[in-house]
Structure formats: structure tokens, C-alpha cells
Amino acid sequence: MNSLTNVTSDTVLHFGPYAFHLQQRLVLEGDQPLRLGGRALDILQVLVERAGSVVSKDELIARVWPRSVVEEINLRVHIAALRRVFRDGQGGRDGQDGHCYIATIPERGYSFVAPVRQALEVTPLPCDAFASPAHNLPARLTPITGRDAVVGSLVRQLPVRRCMTLVGPCGIGKTTVALRVAELLLQHYRDGVWRVDLALIDDPAQLVEHLTRTLPLGIGADVDALGRWHALLVLDNCEHLLEGCRTLVETLLTSAPRLSILVTSREPLRVTDEVLLPLPPLLVPPASALCSLDEVMSYSAVQLFVSRARARQQGFALREQDLKAVREICRRLDGLPLAIELAAAQIDALALVGLQAQLDNCFQMLTQGRRTAVPRHQTLKAALDWSYERLAPMEQTVLQRLAVFKSAFTDDAALEVISCAMLPPSSLASIMESLALKSLVSLEQVRGVTRYRLLNTTRCYALEKLEQSGALRTYEMRYAGYVSHSRRPSARHVALQLCE
Template sequence: MNSLRDVSSEVVLRFGPYAFHLSQRLVLEGDRPLRLGGRALDVLQVLVEHAGSVVSKEELIAQVWPRSVVEEINLRVHIAALRRALGDGQNGQCYIVNIPQRGYSFVAPVRHSPKPVSFPSETVHKPLHNLPARLTPITGRDAVVGSLVRQLPVRRFMTVVGPCGIGKTTVALHVAELLLQHYRHGVWLVDLAVIDDPAQVTDHLTRTLELKIGTTLEALAQRHALLVLDNCEHLLERCQTLVETLLHSMPRLSILATSREPLKATGETVLRLPPLAVPPASGLRSVAEVMGYSAVQLFVNRARARQQGFTLREQDLKTVREICRRLDGLPLAIELAAAQIDALALVGLQAQLDNCFQLLTQGRRTAAPRHQTLKAALDWSYERLTAVEQTVLQRLAVFKMAFTQDAAIGVISCDRLPPAKLVKAMESLALKSLLSLEQGGAVTRYRFLNTTRTYALEKLELSGDLRALEMRYAGYISQARWTSGRQVALQFTK
């Protein structure tokens, strides 16, 4: 299929009340320019050039994203944006139809005009944003991204929550990219990780929005915009106040936040980001079946980028599954592990998992410092804990499997860490996504991610308390197992 870039740039394509000026990359309805992004225009060009024919989704993606691997949701979002912009379905007019199992077709008559019309450059809409360029495709997040894209303009305030390395920023930025054309006054990323003082938050926001010195936020009252407040966890109270103030004074504003824990602001909708899907031990029957799991997809994609010719073979399935499982399905950990494929090969990677922080130190030079290595990401979270929370996190690392509050009290409580204080710290660590909660009947259990536990164990060993805590842990387990009539407080889970 030929690209529309082969069509003369002097041609104007006309359909219904619209004129598509190829040289200006501009669609006009009469004298009014339509607000369409570059990708949406690319999709429209391909469809209009092949008006009356069915263009498969694969062909559209290949034409619009020739050098990238993208998810089908990208195409669906741009098709939906085109339909809205063209008023598709209104007054009985139809331009783009979906042909089930085949693709899309532009069904309106198209007329070619050889005479271009010049338009002032200022009539061309350029999306307003400060989003960074995305260098790699996103894997396994179609459902989450689609949900956020649909809900955010309606709910106005949503927070993506999860542990470090889970991909909160990646998801938020992708959602922002897909919503660029929806917000008339732009989409703005506000990275709060670069400041630590709550008093600096408002100034940082005004600088990001490029407001003049002395301008107050009230001046933004009528702006139709999206703010992405990234890394809110260390400034929760200030962010809560700011968000509530902005949403009240700016009725057309939407806010997408990322944080280890909810902001607990009025009107907040929380979306907890899950790990990527790891195949079960019983699901290793074929390469095709294993490649249906997003954690494996990400590992293979990043391994291929690192080692030309990398292929997942049937004899590799158990090893790759174990790597993804031990890394908790965390995208950052999987990416960093796959980056070592040329040096260690699969067997070497698996052998190094017990020493995962030395393994996962080959960082991404283009990422923010806290995301360049897994240890850096956890350092950033750990340093913002209270001293009590740090101590509890370290000591709980002696638990190899899921554990209850009673078990934690029995093993690590002491005069300096009484039960009430310990339980409060555990609840806080769970809220901050450093512990996971498992609900089984009436009993709540806590669990570490493997990567977080390894990190906490290193800290515990450096404190000099590892041996003493291991002995207390062993004694508690022995007592729990053999005391007649006592309910077992610790249950091992796979």
C-alpha cells in the first residue's frame, strides 16, 4: 500500500464540508480548522486515499507508525478522535466505519482539487504540551490506559497508585499523549520529584505552566487543560490541598496524579496499577501461549532490542517464566534484567536473581536518575520513610512468605517497637505500596514483592540486626508449628 506522502502536497482532498490541505497538514470545515493531532491526520490521510476500500488495522499501524511497535488501542483512540472531529454519526452523515474482523473504511465520496489554498500559519493548531518523547512502546497496559482515557475527562481527578518500578509514570504519560487533542489549552507534566519542600509546589507549577512572574492560579480559571502531577507521595498534604483548590477554581481542568499512595483529596478516583501478567507454572505448553502474558512480552521485546536475533524457544519457557516471576512482573525490573541478556544469557540471568540489585544496575541513561536502576528507585522511596517505618521494613524482611499482624508482632515487636506502633507502621507501609495486602477470609496477610524484600534484607544486614531477627523468626515458626491447640499464625503460600 502506498503512503499518502506519495500524493502531491499540492492536492486538496474534499469530502462533505471538509477540505484536507495536505501541504499545510490542515483540515478545514469552511474556514474553521479542525483540532487534529499529527497521528490522527496520518490515519485520516491513509483512509481518505483509500476511500471506499477496507484498510486493515495492521496496514494502518504500519503506515502511521512505520518505525514503532504500538498497541491497537493507539489506533482506536485516534479513530475515535477523528469521528468526533468530523461529527461522524450526526445528521445521518458517516465517514469512517469499522468492518468487523477486517479493518476500517472511509465511505464518504472524496474529491481531489489540484489548486492549493494558502492559509496563515497561525491557523494551524499545534498541541500545547511539555511531554517528553516516548522512546519505546508500552507493553501490557492497554486495558488500564483505555480506562483512564475514557474516564479522566469525566471524573476530572484520578490517581495512579503502585510501588516503584510498576510503571505509574509511563502509564500516565501515555494517557496524556492520547488526550493531547482533547484539551484545548494543553497537557502539562509537573514532575514533583525534583522538589522536596511543600512550599515550592505552587511556584514549581507556575514555572511549569510558563506563567508570568506574579500571576496567580486564579488566572487559569477558564483553561481547558490536563495536569499530570507525577510523584506526589512525598508531598501528599500539599498536593491534596492544591488539587482541591485547582478543581474548585478551574471547572474545566482535569488532573492525573501518580503516587505510591492515594492523595485522599475530594473527588479522587484511585486506580491501583497491577504488575504485568506472569504465566503460571501450568501455562508453559508453547511459546505462543507464554507470549500471551505481558511480562514475557516485555522481556522478549527488550531482549530483542538488546541482542539482535534473540528468539524465545520452548526450552527457554521455564527460565523466562522464573525470571519474570522473581522480578514480580515489575516493568522496570524486567527491562533492566533484559538489558543484561547479551552479557549473561538466560541461564546467567536466572542464576543472578538472588543477587538482583547487583544484577539490575545497568540503568537506562535516558531515564530520570531514580528510574535508572531498581535500587535507585527503591532508594528514593526508602529515604522518604520515617525512621520507624524504615526499621519495620527492614525487620519484616525476615519473613519469606506472607504473614499476619500477629506473626509480625511475635517476631519483631520489642520495647522500642510495641505492637500498636508496629501495626501502625505496617499499615503505613502497605498504603505506600511497599507491602502488599492479601485478604483470605477474615485474615489479612502482608507480603513483600521479591525485589523489595531483597532490598530490605540488605538494609537489615547493614544494621547488624539480621542474625538476631533470623533467630527470633526461626523460634517463632517452631513454636507456631508445634504448640498444641494454637492456631498457626503464619501460613506459607506459594
């Protein structure tokens, strides 16, 4: 057991080949600084100062994140990063791995198990020792809710998979998850992590220039300068530049073997060895959970709504009589984080009952967005506008007509209701497949049968567009006729004649 006494800011803690300079918040291996993020250094300091003792997970979280509510995965990720650093350093080459420095004590916590000795700061430090890991990540102002599993999966896989794509509809939180993963991997990459926001450009010809201008490559540099980089690139919002992004990513994977790429997009890039990770909605409680406040609060959609409502209205608290209304709000908003955040922002003006009553008019209700967000993330309608405007005219038409379906439907049902001479079955099938790839229509398997479904928010948006086109009444009647006569052999023939 180590006995560290009178540890002050000018103390240096030595273990193995490492020296931890507390005042400079720096760990040196010989004269080389280790690349550790701020949270990792905080955790290491707590463990080293109490070397030989067990520090519980709760205590570590309380010490390192004193004013935040964070997931336990944050702690596990930083512990794993510390172990990786010590395993890859001289300490690992001397026959030890990271666990010989930081041990997991089952059901109790963690313990720093290597011998530690302390001394006063007397050694001059190398001039570049204070350099922080390079990045251009924006400051995160709020905790992330309900994404532990997907964040953990990405953090574990990215360093070995190299190219992963987060896919999902607008408002699902792809950028939020990607930036959190980048934060947690900051200390892993020698040349840092870099977000390249492609929503800022529309011309594919600007893609390479935008990338090189975002990265610290110097004037006149091209992508060849990334050949030796050990870095993570977050290519954010790629869906409107798919061809250009596909070519760029394939080039980077070939020419920069130590580069990892995390893509966010509403559809896959379809590059070689791309690993797709669909981002699901937040969890909405079932009706059976409504008898318990604690049970409802265990669902991530409700957690997000309550946390944002509290930020908006001081003293907001969820009561048992509110459970049905909150569940209905989260359900009707499809568990989409953006929609839930925008709804919670209205809590002081409308209260829960008012929010629930306004759900059928959701795009007018959800208009008070985050002024610091890019325009297409400030409101739900703006986010859907951005997707809709990039569809081909026939894709827009099909999306509008599909909105008359009030629940999941098969491709046969879609053919009966919306196909016509100008939209034959062969074209309709390929367009529906395209809309599914673009995350505007979701697919589900029910007893071996593939069904399509529009999210409630997407359906409301498309119905509004169908009404503006003047065809809403026509297709509502055709849908009603299909429901009433779906078993009649002539139903499809009648529907085609009506369309013509």
C-alpha cells in the same frame, strides 16, 4: 462510492463542512483548524483517500506505524478521537455524529462513509493554522508492553472523571503509563497536555512555583491563570509532597472546571472525587505454561524481557530450553517493568543462566540503568532508596523486620515476630497500614483473610538494610521460632520477652 484519483500533496479533500489540506496536514472547519494529532491525521488521510472502501485494522496500523509494533488500542483511541472531533464540530451540529464520517465494519475494519470531493490547494490558510497541540511530553523511544487495558481505561475516563491517580510501587511503570495516556489524549484538550515532574523538588513551598514555571503561563502568573484552561495536567511523582499536592489539586479542581488531572504516586492523595487506579505488575507465566513457547510469549513480562534483550543483543531469540529461566527471572523480579528492563540490559554480559544465578544478588546485578532517566530510575536500588529515605524511622524499622517473612503473612503473624515493647501492637498495625498505602507492602485476600506480602525486590532490599543494622540474625531466629511454634499459646509472650 467515491472515486478519488490523482491525489497529490497539494490536493484538498472536502467532506461535510471540512477541508483536509494534505500538504499542510491540516483540517479546517470553515477557517478554524481542528486540533488533531499527527497519528490521527495519518489515519484520517488513509480513510479519506479510500472513502467508500473498507480499510482493515492491520492495514491501517501498517500504514500509520510502519516501523513500530503497536497495540490495537492505539488505533481505536485515535478513531474515537476523530469521531469526537467531527461530532463536536459543525458536522455534528448539523445532525451527524462521528460515526456518519467513520463507520466500523464488524470483523473487517473501518470505512470513511461521507461523500468526498477533491480540489487543488488555492485558499490561503490562517496564520495560526499550523500550530501543533501544546505539550511538553518527552519523546517515547520504545513501545509500551502489557498496558493496553489500563491505558484504555484512563483514556476513556479522564475527560469525565477529572482527577485520577495511578498508584503502585517503584518500578511498576506509573510514569510510562501516564505519559502514554497523555500522548493519546493530546488532541482532546484545547490547551494541550503538560507533565509536571515533582521528583525535581523536595520543598513543598516550591510546589506552586514549580507548576507555574513548567506551564506556559508567563512571568509572574499564578494558578488562577488556569481558570479558563481546557488541558490535562500530569502531576508525576507526588508521594513525597502529599499535603501540598492535595491542597493544590483541590484548588485546581475548584478554580479550573475544564482541567483534568492525572496523578502518579505511591500512595493516594485523598482528595474529593479522586479515582484510584492501582497499576498491577506485568503478567508472569505460570509453571503450567512452560511447555509452549507461544504461550509463554503471550505474557507481558516475558514480552518486555525479550524486546529489551533483543535491543541489547542482536539476534537474541527465546528458545524452548530457555523458558524456565525466563519465567524464573520475571517471577523473582515481581513482573516490575523497571527491574525486568534492567535485567535484560545484562543479557550480553551474563546470558540467561547468569541472570538467573544472580537473582539473590539482584541489587548488585541491576545497576546498569538508563543514563537518560532521572537518577532514581537508573537503577532498582536507587528507586527503592528514594522511597526508603522518605519513611519515618519506625516505618524503616518495621519494613526491615517484615523482610524475614518469606511468603504472605497475616497481621497476627507480624505481631508475633516483630512487635516488642518499643513497637506495641497498636503502633505496628498503623505502621503496616501506612507501608501498604505507600505501596511498599501489598495486600491480598485469601479465603476472606487479609494477608500482607513484600515484593521480592523490596524484600531483598529490606533484608540488606536489616543486616546492616545488625539485627538480621535475631529476627530470622524469631521467624523460625514462630514457624515452628505458631500453634503454641505462649508463642507471642515468648517473642515479646525476647524483644525486651
